[in-house]
Amino acid sequence: MRARVRAVTLDAGSTLIHWCAPPAERFELLCRRAGIPLPAGAGVEAARAGLRFQRRYGAPPGGGAEARAWWAAVNAESLRAAGVDGDLAVLGQRIHAAAQGVGAAFVPDPDVPAVLEALRTRGLALAVVSNWDGDLAPRLGAMGLARHFAFIADSTVVGVAKPDPAIDHLTCRSIGVPPESCLHVGDRPETDVAVALAAGAIPVLYDPLEAWDGPEVRVTRLLDLLGVLDGLETGDPA
Numbered sequence: 116m117r118a119r120v121r122a123v124t125l126d127a128g129s130t131l132i133h134w135c136a137p138p139a140e141r142f143e144l145l146c147r148r149a150g151i152p153l154p155a156g157a158g159v160e161a162a163r164a165g166l167r168f169q170r171r172y173g174a175p176p177g178g179g180a181e182a183r184a185w186w187a188a189v190n191a192e193s194l195r196a197a198g199v200d201g202d203l204a205v206l207g208q209r210i211h212a213a214a215q216g217v218g219a220a221f222v223p224d225p226d227v228p229a230v231l232e233a234l235r236t237r238g239l240a241l242a243v244v245s246n247w248d249g250d251l252a253p254r255l256g257a258m259g260l261a262r263h264f265a266f267i268a269d270s271t272v273v274g275v276a277k278p279d280p281a282i283d284h285l286t287c288r289s290i291g292v293p294p295e296s297c298l299h300v301g302d303r304p305e306t307d308v309a310v311a312l313a314a315g316a317i318p319v320l321y322d323p324l325e326a327w328d329g330p331e332v333r334v335t336r337l338l339d340l341l342g343v344l345d346g347l348e349t350g351d352p353a
């Protein structure tokens with residue numbers, strides 16, 4: 116496929132920014148906080164298993180005991196994949212309890228400073244399209260990231276959420292680029308790939324853990340977007 120890409124829109128959570136740390140490091144960190152030793156290098160396998168579990172069993176319940184049990188089960192699945200022995204249900208609960216002390220701390224994806232700079236140097240317009248709870252713009256501002264974006268679509272602020280293509284369309288109107296010239300990158304097939312396809316934009320799945328199976332164009336790190344863009348320009352597959 117040959118396409119003239121004029122803009123890149125990015126998902127926020129688990130794409131641009133990560134709660135606490137990128138997924139594998141986060142699981143290792145939460146295990147340390149919970150006092151659970153992990154085999155060396157097991158974080159990736161553990162995080163991948165947790166993500167696949169989440170996809171298999173859908174979104175977590177809204178809150179309370181049901182949500183605690185759901186997250187404990189996700190953690191137990193991760194521990195199993197990491198080769199940890201013991202009462203995994205109880206250890207999963209301990210990790211969930213440890214996570215409660217972390218708070219709403221987000222960090223940029225490690226590739227973010229370099230990739231945003233490179234995309235801007237190429238003359239591409241940048242925007243964020245995110246299902247978020249209303250404070251995304253100030254949060255990105257506090258992290259020094261907001262200045263890169265011509266528009267930040269926080270679903271709670273704009274009143275429409277992915278995968279409804281309306282959120283992509285209003286973003287495209289705001290930055291003055293038609294959807295077919297926009298590449299959207301995000302970590303969830305059911306929201307990010309779906310919204311891009313529904314809106315007529317070009318989807319790229321960010322899959323750092325190589326957790327998903329599917330036909331989508333995917334990158335395992337954000338800097339690989341540059342190669343995808345080169346491929347789209349020349350018509351060569353990335």
Ligand SMILES: [Mg+2]
Pocket residue numbers: 126127128129130301302303
């Ligand atoms: Mg996301």
